[in-house]
Amino acid sequence: MKNEVLIQIGSVASATVSDGRTRDRVAQLLLTRGATTAAELGAELGLSPAAIRKHLDAMLAEDLVETRELRSDKPRGRGRPAKAFVLTAAGREDLNPHHYDGIATAALRWIADNHGPEAVSAFASAQVQALGDRLAAALRSAGHDPIARAEALAEALTAEGYAASATTIASGGQLCQHHCPVAHVAAEFPQLCDAETEVISRLIGTHVQRLATIAHGDGVCTTHIPASSGAPTAITVRTDT
Incomplete structure (x- = not known):
């Protein structure tokens, strides 16, 4: 029983580290590209739509990213306008803390x-x-x-x-x-x-x-x-x- 608990704790810790690294990759990509859609982020990082959404939703909740409506000269079809994600000031600070x-x-x-x-x-x-x-x-x-x-x-x-x-x-x-x-x-x-x-x-x-x-x-x-x-x-x- 004790070993099972330790394995579960280790699995959770490993998943947390992995999530943190993936979030860092999302943030770095947004820093490099600027406004980017969830689909573009997922394709670049090899993540499924559900996986990239999980990270973006968490970053939205922590005010690390914000959404913006994409502008396009092409006629817009039905449905919601496309949204892009950009880093907020807090998101940039999280990547490059300004201690001084x-x-x-x-x-x-x-x-x-x-x-x-x-x-x-x-x-x-x-x-x-x-x-x-x-x-x-x-x-x-x-x-x-x-x-x-x-x-x-x-x-x-x-x-x-x-x-x-x-x-x-x-x-x-x-x-x-x-x-x-x-x-x-x-x-x-x-x-x-x-x-x-x-x-x-x-x-x-x-x-x-x-x-x-x-x-x-x-x-x-x-x-x-x-x-x-x-x-x-x-x-x-x-x-x-």
Whole structure:
């Protein structure tokens, strides 16, 4: 009887560990891809619809994911509109805990109170400069082809923890960050986002425009990169941090 109980406890513990690992894989996939349907998640992870639903329902209950209605230009058939799942701020925090956000925010408040917003901007630029230098070093052998540079930038950003990818779109380019390591701080101090945007502009070699940020409640940080005149293609850089 005692052995049977121990076996049952061991089986439950093993199942719990397995569930935790699967949930981590679901979360990592959402972090990388952004909004993704349950069917896409299940297919990627080799899970049945019932299995993937179990994990997503648990993550919904814990406020780790939320649902969004998928937009499509195609005529919608009968039935409910398709839903996609995205990580919430709590879900991102669960994957990448920001233990020092409180200290960083307090430090920036002190700088702002004692030296003004210009000092916060200067501090943000100095902090992002180191990242810019590392990314620039990775682009030295990329040449001048915009797609090659975008791919090199994506690879360098991935090494920095942004899980980046680069593609091409018709109207220009777009940089999408599915995770921001300073989102909690940048929510109060957008100078951090501004400094990062300036680095992206310098590395790409053209003016870019930040359209949305995780810090302000958007699902991803989105930066538009216009097609340069005379360039045959346009750049899209997606960074999933």
